[in-house]
Amino acid sequence: MTIKLTDVAKKAGVSPTTVSRVINNYGSLSQKTIDKVHQAMEELNYVPNSLARSLQGKGTQLIGLIFPSISNPFYGELVEKIEENLFNKDYKVILCDSARDTEKERSYLRMLIGNKVDGVITGSHNLGIKEYENVSLPIVSFDRYLGDTVPIVGSDNFLGGQLATQALIDAGCQNIAIFSGKNDSMSPTNRRVDGYKMAISKADLCEHTFHFPSPTSPIVKSSEIKQILEEHDFDGIFCTDDLTAILTIQQLEKLNLNVPKDVKVIGYDGTQFIQNYYPHLATVAQPIDEYANLLVELLLEKIKHPEKELKNFELPVKVIKSSTL
Amino acid sequence: MTIKLTDVAKKAGVSPTTVSRVINNYGSLSQKTIDKVHQAMEELNYVPNSLARSLQGKGTQLIGLIFPSISNPFYGELVEKIEENLFNKDYKVILCDSARDTEKERSYLRMLIGNKVDGVITGSHNLGIKEYENVSLPIVSFDRYLGDTVPIVGSDNFLGGQLATQALIDAGCQNIAIFSGKNDSMSPTNRRVDGYKMAISKADLCEHTFHFPSPTSPIVKSSEIKQILEEHDFDGIFCTDDLTAILTIQQLEKLNLNVPKDVKVIGYDGTQFIQNYYPHLATVAQPIDEYANLLVELLLEKIKHPEKELKNFELPVKVIKSSTL
Known part of the structure; x- marks a missing residue:
């Protein structure tokens, strides 16, 4: 049974309105009334709402x-x-x-x-x-x-997307894809896609945008990545998270493509974990x-x-x- | 038995109203009264905010x-x-x-x-x-x-330690080290060390046990691993957790030692994460x-x-x- 405001009122011998006033700290109340209500609340272990x-x-x-x-x-x-x-x-x-x-x-x-x-x-x-x-x-x-x-x-996702793409351009890539999360205008990764598009357009290159519906199991995602890589010939890939970047590198290696010689890859997130246990992965580090x-x-x-x-x-x-x- | 506000009041020798005031932090109260109430609350392990x-x-x-x-x-x-x-x-x-x-x-x-x-x-x-x-x-x-x-x-840590070591022996290793956590008889990783010792002794090989005091930052641990690898010539290493195995492989590669040709490595834990993002790592998988x-x-x-x-x-x-x- 949940203790109600009316139980407190009954116990304190006052009206529910008075209890509410005490809780919400308004109206004119005597110290004696306030004390009575507080005591009843404590005795019943009544938990008023968070505002109160x-x-x-x-x-x-x-x-x-x-x-x-x-x-x-x-x-x-x-x-x-x-x-x-x-x-x-x-x-x-x-x-x-x-x-x-x-x-x-x-x-x-x-x-x-x-x-x-x-x-x-x-x-x-x-x-x-x-x-x-x-x-x-x-x-x-x-x-x-x-x-x-x-x-x-x-994070400044737009800038992050630009920086990652620019890093691939600076490394000599001409045919740059982006592997992102689901295509949802409210999603932060889509701002990274916008940044990618801006950098690609500034450099007069062609866009190649791929979205992966989330949640996708790593196994399903790997197989989708494999298919994309088999059908295209990219020399640079920006993945909007590091885990997708790791899966991408795995698939590139399976296709006997050398990273970074044949294809350069950059991720996004840059956790301590990645920096410690995947130090070879280029990434955009967020300030966790x-x-x-x-x-x-x-x-x-x-x-x-x-x-x-x-x-x-x-x-x-x-x-x-x-x-x- | 649940401790009530009135029990606190009795113990502190004050009125319930006073206890309520202390708890709710209002009204004028002497420091002495506040202290008495807090002491009584602590002695009775009374928690005012516990849910109703x-x-x-x-x-x-x-x-x-x-x-x-x-x-x-x-x-x-x-x-x-x-x-x-x-x-x-x-x-x-x-x-x-x-x-x-x-x-x-x-x-x-x-x-x-x-x-x-x-x-x-x-x-x-x-x-x-x-x-x-x-x-x-x-x-x-x-x-x-x-x-x-x-x-x-x-997990059956003893068996796990045996199995990991036996896998290295089966793969042809003769000079097998174990890299474990801190040397604490109550620690589960020490049972893995016991399993290692049993397998090593059964195969008539020599033990090489190394403990890393925890918590150790990955950077410190990497430098300790590097020193051990420079001073010894192992052909098999059992790390009692996968993250240490990853650091060990990194250091072996830096020393231009090929895994698994020159040195074979097995870890322990086998999380979904490792299986997805480090699928090349041999490990002992725990049933999470x-x-x-x-x-x-x-x-x-x-x-x-x-x-x-x-x-x-x-x-x-x-x-x-x-x-x-």
């Missing part, structure tokens, strides 16, 4: 993190850094691995609202703006537009530590001042030139 | 997961699978990335107890048995002994999906029947032969 609690300066100290897949090193590192950052500020995280599953993400969002977390950081891309707009919790978004009131932290710091800072600001409008941040990226270029 | 449902005996439906580092694909995949499994059973997870940091793990354990999660699954290896024995929450351990009442799920299923099943059993003694499980592993052998 934040008025009292006390939240659950829980933050929901909704991210697509922590077994992807990019999200693994980002979630790990966010968790570390929140831990140092006395927050714990509820992890919601949305697994690119719309129903799961929706269900999590409902659970998070119901469980009254203090806020949410989401890097998941399943749900539309509508579903996030209905959420009154403080939300900060990683790299995706979720409505005018939700601040975004992400800075993302984590900023996402947490903005969320805490949003929790403190729910009405305050916060800016979006497009953080700079950098090309890591390596032996696949 | 826990008072009603329904549980919080929250499970704490303490794991060393989700940016390591092995723990990333394991945590992802556990989360998925728990989600399907209407539980949410609080993620505690212990970052191989003893203080952080201890602090998390306290927070989890205070926040009244329904149970804990831990795969972290910082704290001693003592600290876990004092915890009255249902706990299940991944691959490490934490006291007689804590069931363990892990089965771990997740079993850890969750045992924990839910433990939550339902706290007094029931549960068995430990050593799950079988399998060698994945690949081109580094």
Whole structure:
């Protein structure tokens, strides 16, 4: 049985309106009434909504993190850094691995609202703006537009796409393809495609854009990549994430094409993991530590001042030139 | 028995209203009163923000997961699978990335107890048995002994060590080294070392055991591996985790040694990530999906029947032969 506001009112011997006023801290109330209501709330362990609690300066100290897949090193590192950052500020995280599953993400969002977390950081891309707009919790978004009131932290994807393509051009490539995620105008990888197109057009080259619907298993994706490579003759490939770049290099090697002699490859993300365990891969490195710091800072600001409008941040990226270029 | 606000008041020798004021941080209070209330709360382990449902005996439906580092694909995949499994059973997870940091793990354990999660699954290896024995929450351990009442799920590390070493012997290696984690008798990787020793002794070969104190940054570890490789002349190396195997292969290549012609290498863990993105690496694959299923099943059993003694499980592993052998 859930304790209701009316139970608190009954216990305190006041009207529900009075309880609401105490919770929402408005209207004229005597100190005695305020005390009675607070005592009844504590005795019943009544948990008012997050707004009320934040008025009292006390939240659950829980933050929901909704991210697509922590077994992807990019999200693994980002979630790990966010968790570390929140831990140092006395927050714990509820992890919601949305697994690119719309129903799961929706269900999590409902659970998070119901469980009254203090806020949410989401890097998941399943749900539309509508579903996030209905959420009154403080939300900060990683790299995706979720409505005018939700601040975004992400990389300068357009510039990143330009830089990656330019690195291939500078390395002498003339016939450059881009392997990207699904073709969705809201997706951050599509801004990378725009950057690619801009660089290709500036250099008077031809565009070769390929989209892979996500989620795609690495095995399916590999076979699609193989087919593309067999049908075309590229000398440079920009993959909008490092894992696709690794699969591409595997397929090039299977076709007895030498990287970088025959085909040059550049990825995107540049996690610590890739830099340590795939140091030969050229990539565009995203500032994961800075993302984590900023996402947490903005969320805490949003929790403190729910009405305050916060800016979006497009953080700079950098090309890591390596032996696949 | 759940501790109530009135118990705290009694213990602190103040009125319930005063306790409520301290908790809600309003009204004028002396530091002495605040201290008294906080002390009583701590002594009684009273948690004001616990969810209303826990008072009603329904549980919080929250499970704490303490794991060393989700940016390591092995723990990333394991945590992802556990989360998925728990989600399907209407539980949410609080993620505690212990970052191989003893203080952080201890602090998390306290927070989890205070926040009244329904149970804990831990795969972290910082704290001693003592600290876990004092915890009255249902706990299940991944691959490490934490006291007689804590069931363990892990791989048959001894057999895994034997199989990996035997694979190198079968491939013709005569001078086989093992690169393992820190030399700690409680560590699961040390059972892999025991398996290695058994296989080496059976084949009448010489042992060459090297331990790397953890946490070691990949850069430091690479430089230590380089020194070992310069000073010795192995034709086979068993690394007790795949990431160390990747660093070892990198250093062998830098020394112009061909893998597998000059030196054969086998790792351990065999995550989906490694199988997809490092398919050439021979390894001993752990059954991550089965771990997740079993850890969750045992924990839910433990939550339902706290007094029931549960068995430990050593799950079988399998060698994945690949081109580094």
